[in-house]
Amino acid sequence: MKAVTAEEMRRIDRETIDVMGIPGETLMAEAGKAVAEFAESLCRKEGAVAVFCGSGNNGGDGFVAAFHLAGRGIPVEIFLAGAKKGVAPLSATFMRVCQNGGLPITELAGPDAKGRIDFGRYGLIIDALLGTGFEGAVRAAMAEIIDAINSSGITVLSVDMPSGLPSGGACPEGSVVRAAYTVTIGLPKISLVTWPGREYAGEVHVADIGFPRSLLEGDGLTTDLIDADHARARLSVEHDADSYKGDAGHLLLVGGFDCMEGAIMMSAMAAFEAGIGLATLMTTDTARTVIAGKIPELMTRSFPANGGSRVVESEVRAFLEGERRFDALVIGPGMGRTDESRAVFATVMGSLPKSGIRFALVDGDGLYHLARYLEESSLPEGVSFVITPHFGEASRLLGEPVDAIKKNRFAAALRLGSRTGAVALLKGPATIVSDGKRSLINTTGNRALATAGSGDVLAG
Structure with a gap:
């Protein structure tokens, strides 16, 4: 399934209406009906439903939902954030339908707006205040309503987006509705599947309101969601019955230098678990004595731990350019940040074009060295790179504060990919690859992964 930005969703809306000829009124009616159907499943026998509508199209979905719920015998009251005269034309059509049907609409304009709400009467709140197009911080009057909703203790169902949450992955700047459920229209929005937006959205349900499948699955949409089925379908490899170990690739691992051998060992074991045919480790001579034999199938090659940068560079270059038998590289886990490790990193980067290696992954301390390397050079051509930073490493690579990375993780992943020329995997809840x-966007995983070594295993 795709996930979309506000602009991508607007484009789907426009093409559905202008090109496909489906009226906007029809789409709004279907959206509101879908919300009502889900809301009905949440309604308790006692207590009415309070529907909070904004003046834009999100409010129109709320008006439609209120009308359908009332038609099913559920007590409904509508609260409008503002004045009726300020409601957008399309939404005003359905506001009038509600008025004609005798549904009470209370305007929350002027001082003490929240004083007109008796929350004790309601068993469910439908939040249709602000939709996908919202950005920035909500105004004071809207913030007062949102804060009152959050303080009520009542189950909240948000329409399309929790009000106050930007849709493109950015952290909210002010008050945001904390929903137990969100019925989002057409496709999930970026903030509903990334952090911190997922904390506000609750359980997300996608409503099919009749957008053409060609628009919902088109190449113009640039973000896909990964779940277990998606990964299983794309990561499983089938080999011919007469294949041998050389057909499954030869991986070179560089890292696990003195006192940090465990990191690269976990990478190597993970690579074998993933199906690599052959793996060779290049590390220091002292680290080699620790690792040798612990992973029987792992071949090793070493250089002097205290041989000096020139000796190290010479041996590494001769090994890489002379062997030409590796298909892929993992560099960085347990590498350290010494002058010698920096020399190893730079030498490996410089030797890649002559090594025959086609794929390279940089992780751990390799990302520290990569940040310095990219200040003077670009990634070698002819090699496809993957980088796997956490927030701190991303901060160093982008030259931005960690807070700037966390402010919009989705945008930060895009910047990492664009600026480095690599495929960037930004670690964290809802890992983003770009x-x-x-x-x-990876929708799987949990807090159990927040432990030493999980990144090393991922690299392998």
Whole structure:
């Protein structure tokens, strides 16, 4: 399934209406009906439903939902954030339908607006105040309503987006509705599947309101969601019955230098678990004595731990350019940040074009060295790179504060891919993968991954 930005969703709306000829009124009616159907499943036998509508199209969805709920015998009251005369034309059509049907609409304009709400009467709140197009911080009057909703203790169902939450992945700047459920229209929005937006959205349900499938699955949409089925379908590899270990690739691992051997060992074991045919580790001579034999299938090659940068550079270069038998590289786990490790990193980067290696992944301390390397050079051509930073490493690579990364993780992943020329995997809840143009968002995983070594395993 795709996930979309506000602009991508607007484009789907426009093409559905202008090109496909489906009226906007029809789409709004279907959206509101879908919200009502889900809301009905949440309604308790006692207590009415309070529907909070904004003046834009999100409010129109709320008016439609209120009308359908009332038609099913559920007590409904509508609260309008503002004056009736300020409601957008399309939404005003359905506001009049509600008025003609005898549904009470209370305007929350002027001082003490929240004093007109008796929350004790309601068993469910429908939040249709602000939709996908919202950005920035809500105004004071709207913030007062949102804060009152959050303080009520009543179950909240948001329409399309929790009000106050930007849709493109950015952190909210002010008050945001904390929903137990969100019925989002057409496709999930970026903030509903990334952090911190997921904390506000609650349980997300996608409503099909009749957008053409060609628009919902089109190449013009640049973000895909990864779940277990998606990964299983794309990561499983089938080999011919007569294949041998050389057909499954030869991986070179560089890292696990003195006192940090465990990191690269976990990467190597993970690579074998993932199906690599052969793996060779290049590390220091002292680290090699620690690692040798602990992973029987792992081949090793070493250089002097205290041989000096020139000796190290010479041996690494001769090994890489002379062997030409590796298909892929993992560099960085347990590498350290010494002058010698920096020399190893720079030498490996410089030797890649002559090594025959086609794929390279940089992780751990390799990302520290990569940040310095990119200040003077660009990634070698002819090699496809993947980088796997956490927030601190991303901060160093982008030259931005960690807070700027966390403010919009989705945008930060795009910047990482664009500026480095690599496929960037920004770790964290809802890991984001991007080459700067297209992105993947991982919807799986949990806090159990927040432990030493999980990144090393991922690298392998």
